[in-house]
Amino acid sequence: xxxxxxxxxxxxxxxxxxxxxxxxxxxxxxxxxxxxKEFFNVYNEGTVADGFVCMCRNQRIYIDENWQFVYFIDxxxxxxxxxxxxxxxxxxSYEILLSHSLSELKYSDPATPFCVDYNKIIDGMECMVQRxxxxxxxxxxxxxxxxxxxxxxxxxxxxxxxEEALQRILFVNQIMWQTDHYLTGLGSLDQxxxxxxxxxxxxxxxxxxxxxxxxxxxxxxxxxxxxxKSSMLMGDTGQIIVLGGSEKEGxxxxxxxxxxxxxxxxxxxxxxxxxxxxxNEKTPEKIWKKALTCIGTGVGSxxxxxxxxxxxxxxxxxxxxxxARSYGVSACxxxxxxxxxxxxxxxxxxxxMRPMExxxxxxxxxxxETFDEFTECYITYLGRNxxxxxxxxTNARFQYDPVLxxxxxxCREKQKDASWGGAKYxxxxxTSVALGNVIEVLLNIKKYVYEEKNYSLIxxxxxxxxxxxxxxxxxxxxxxxxxxxxxxxxxxxxxTKKIMAATTRFTKDYRNEYGGKxxxxxxxPTYIDAAVDMYASFDGRKYGAPFVVHISNETxxxxxxxxNFASALDYGENRFNGNVIDFMVTPDFIRNNxxxxxxxxxxxxxxxxxxLQMNVVSSETLIRAKENPEAFPNLxxxxxxxxxxxxxxxxxxxxxxxxxxxxxxxxxx
Amino acid sequence: MIVRKxxxxxxxxxxxKDYLHTYGYSKIALYGAGELGRYLAMELRSSEIKVIVYxxxxxxxxxxxxxxxxxxxxxxxxxxxxxxxxxxxxAVSADREVLHEMVCRLPELPVxxxxxxxxxx
Numbered sequence: 001x002x003x004x005x006x007x008x009x010x011x012x013x014x015x016x017x018x019x020x021x022x023x024x025x026x027x028x029x030x031x032x033x034x035x036x037k038e039f040f041n042v043y044n045e046g047t048v049a050d051g052f053v054c055m056c057r058n059q060r061i062y063i064d065e066n067w068q069f070v071y072f073i074d075x076x077x078x079x080x081x082x083x084x085x086x087x088x089x090x091x092x093s094y095e096i097l098l099s100h101s102l103s104e105l106k107y108s109d110p111a112t113p114f115c116v117d118y119n120k121i122i123d124g125m126e127c128m129v130q131r132x133x134x135x136x137x138x139x140x141x142x143x144x145x146x147x148x149x150x151x152x153x154x155x156x157x158x159x160x161x162x163e164e165a166l167q168r169i170l171f172v173n174q175i176m177w178q179t180d181h182y183l184t185g186l187g188s189l190d191q192x193x194x195x196x197x198x199x200x201x202x203x204x205x206x207x208x209x210x211x212x213x214x215x216x217x218x219x220x221x222x223x224x225x226x227x228x229k230s231s232m233l234m235g236d237t238g239q240i241i242v243l244g245g246s247e248k249e250g251x252x253x254x255x256x257x258x259x260x261x262x263x264x265x266x267x268x269x270x271x272x273x274x275x276x277x278x279x280n281e282k283t284p285e286k287i288w289k290k291a292l293t294c295i296g297t298g299v300g301s302x303x304x305x306x307x308x309x310x311x312x313x314x315x316x317x318x319x320x321x322x323x324a325r326s327y328g329v330s331a332c333x334x335x336x337x338x339x340x341x342x343x344x345x346x347x348x349x350x351x352x353m354r355p356m357e358x359x360x361x362x363x364x365x366x367x368x369e370t371f372d373e374f375t376e377c378y379i380t381y382l383g384r385n386x387x388x389x390x391x392x393x394t395n396a397r398f399q400y401d402p403v404l405x406x407x408x409x410x411c412r413e414k415q416k417d418a419s420w421g422g423a424k425y426x427x428x429x430x431t432s433v434a435l436g437n438v439i440e441v442l443l444n445i446k447k448y449v450y451e452e453k454n455y456s457l458i459x460x461x462x463x464x465x466x467x468x469x470x471x472x473x474x475x476x477x478x479x480x481x482x483x484x485x486x487x488x489x490x491x492x493x494x495x496t497k498k499i500m501a502a503t504t505r506f507t508k509d510y511r512n513e514y515g516g517k518x519x520x521x522x523x524x525p526t527y528i529d530a531a532v533d534m535y536a537s538f539d540g541r542k543y544g545a546p547f548v549v550h551i552s553n554e555t556x557x558x559x560x561x562x563x564n565f566a567s568a569l570d571y572g573e574n575r576f577n578g579n580v581i582d583f584m585v586t587p588d589f590i591r592n593n594x595x596x597x598x599x600x601x602x603x604x605x606x607x608x609x610x611x612l613q614m615n616v617v618s619s620e621t622l623i624r625a626k627e628n629p630e631a632f633p634n635l636x637x638x639x640x641x642x643x644x645x646x647x648x649x650x651x652x653x654x655x656x657x658x659x660x661x662x663x664x665x666x667x668x669x
Numbered sequence: 670m671i672v673r674k675x676x677x678x679x680x681x682x683x684x685x686k687d688y689l690h691t692y693g694y695s696k697i698a699l700y701g702a703g704e705l706g707r708y709l710a711m712e713l714r715s716s717e718i719k720v721i722v723y724x725x726x727x728x729x730x731x732x733x734x735x736x737x738x739x740x741x742x743x744x745x746x747x748x749x750x751x752x753x754x755x756x757x758x759x760a761v762s763a764d765r766e767v768l769h770e771m772v773c774r775l776p777e778l779p780v781x782x783x784x785x786x787x788x789x790x
Contacts, residue, residue, distance in 0.1 A: 358785065361768065361779065361781065362692065364754070364777070364779060365777070366777065387788070387789045458777060461772060462772055462776055465769065466773065
């Protein structure tokens with residue numbers, strides 16, 4: 001990163017620090033009192049649309065003269081008042097502003113309050129565009145005349161050139177962030193931009209090298225405001241670029257831009273924006289190698305997503321074929337139809353351990369005479385827990401959002417806000433955590449209670465609810481044994497499928513107020529947070545200790561074992577809201593086994609894994625980086641479903657990564 | 670929050686008697702003779718589920734509530750522990766402490782948290 005010039009990076013670092021110590025918030029409050037009074041009055045007292053117009057009139061316009069493109073966020077003027085459940089974790093339709101001008105989008109005869117507000121949003125953007133043009137005129141910026149032309153065109157005609165399309169994507173993206181739409185995705189950019197690229201190259205307007213330079217800058221620009229865009233953890237920005245895809249007849253779809261994005265992310269070594277590569281059986285060897293070489297550098301990207309499993313699952317759920325074929329994802333892995341869906345894919349987390357804890361607390365355990373009875377009882381408690389989950393979804397109220405509605409297909413046509421069902425898809429998604437631990441607990445109970453009769457259920461209750469008080473040796477024994485979850489033993493697979501099917505049974509009838517259905521997946525960002533207040537479990541996990549990460553098993557004998565396990569699961573019905581295998585791999589392993597690794601991945605895709613991501617780092621590096629952070633400022637790791645600088649993570653996340661790496665390398669029991 | 674959820678449940682026709690019936694309980698004890706404990710006993714009054722005893726730190730002052738005896742946790746474990754099907758903790762802050770005590774002293778008895786259950790109904 002030292003060699004890459006990123007304007008505003010010092011400013012970013014300063015603000016990041018201020019965000020951490022709380023002074024940014026205070027500074028912002030002062031700013032409100034002195035400078036932004038009008039804006040906040042209008043926003044607090046008027047409509048969202050009035051606030052947006054006021055923001056566009058007043059926010060700071062910043063033209064960085066070193067960049068070819070214009071991109072800025074004025075955090076002091078961000079629309080951040082929460083009037084219900086915020087929309088976020090979405091990808092707007094950038095295409096709308098590529099294929100239309102602002103003036104074309106306006107209603108000629110706004111008949112409803114929504115249409116009036118919609119036009120106000122367009123007016124606000126036109127005002128901002130005019131202010132940007134004025135600011136460019138008074139600057140010494142690179143490509144001054146081109147920039148003016150791009151912004152003038154934005155008001156009156158669709159985008160024509162590749163570079164103009166990039167500028168428009170940046171414009172929409174900055175509007176999203178400026179209006180507090182957290183975790184804003186970037187969509188399938190290789191597909192979206194390719195027609196512009198193709199035309200420009202054909203006419204001699206641009207060439208491959210120039211385009212690559214522009215994409216490099218585009219990625220660097222999007223990496224700015226890293227601190228502002230980060231949600232729960234530094235790096236959790238949701239800025240995901242989707243690459244590749246599948247044609248109707250199954251052929252793999254990619255282009256020169258797919259390759260350029262992979263090359264550039266590898267070269268830049270920035271954790272954000274991150275990449276998701278859609279793959280299928282026909283993905284060419286060179287794309288696999290490029291992708292694995294990229295991830296082999298430790299940058300955390302791309303995550304791999306299996307079209308052969310995901311597209312059919314989406315279609316079976318009711319997504320139209322063409323939309324399913326163009327799927328992207330929410331911030332991490334949850335499949336999402338970009339620009340057409342306001343499905344919030346991570347509304348809450350199903351904690352599979354909660355029903356297990358409740359079972360031990362509430363059940364008359366002596367009644368459970370067989371393992372099957374115990375499992376059925378767990379499933380009953382799971383159903384009760386899912387009632388609570390569904391209730392959280394039912395009670396969510398969405399904020400009126402005419403800004404997002406401009407960039408979601410369907411809203412303009414239906415004259416309906418995104419929050420009123422204007423979007424084509426309005427499903428609800430939940431993530432889940434701890435299924436790996438629950439499978440472990442169930443199979444341990446089968447073995448130690450019902451088969452070997454080493455313990456009674458009451459003894460186990462005492463172990464877990466007292467945090468193994470006086471039973472430390474049992475805890476150590478359980479913790480150090482090879483784990484079941486993620487192995488390809490038939491019993492493990494069948495039990496996992498049974499719990500997943502039960503989850504479907506309890507959730508498939510759910511409908512939200514717009515008829516949207518409920519989906520879930522086996523990956524969640526909450527494997528540390530959701531465990532904090534949870535009792536110990538009968539897999540050697542102590543009170544508050546983290547749960548298993550996604551679909552992972554560091555004690556498995558081989559990577560093949562976990563691929564076999566994951567591909568044997570059934571991701572149909574509503575079980576497709578992100579199911580990521582999470583590998584820990586040492587850099588040497590990939591470097592020295594590239595061909596074998598490509599084969600391994602291809603086999604996994606063919607067999608039917610859902611998604612896969614990996615941390616390519618050794619335990620030794622992680623330990624040294626924790627002890628001496630200044631020596632490793634640019635070390636990147638994969639957390640949840642994003643990449644982040646190791647230095648930015650809280651200690652418990654660092655410790656978990658170290659522990660997983662040690663186990664993976666066979667250095668920790 | 671709990672009272673709001675309770676009201677929401679009632680508006681949606683969800684009652685404690687039906688929920689507790691799914692566990693097969695007929696005799697219960699309530700930990701906490703404060704407002705929530707009293708509301709719960711009132712709601713269950715017309716059902717087949719009987720509140721046998723309250724358990725409360727202030728048992729010596731309260732003696733009984735709605736003709737239901739109030740005892741200390743110690744007395745409960747000694748006298749009533751084997752007479753009831755479950756102990757429902759209505760005093761949210763005491764949940765962990767009570768559970769720990771019960772697991773050590775009377776591990777067979779189910780201990781439920783009103784706060785957790787109210788969302789599941």
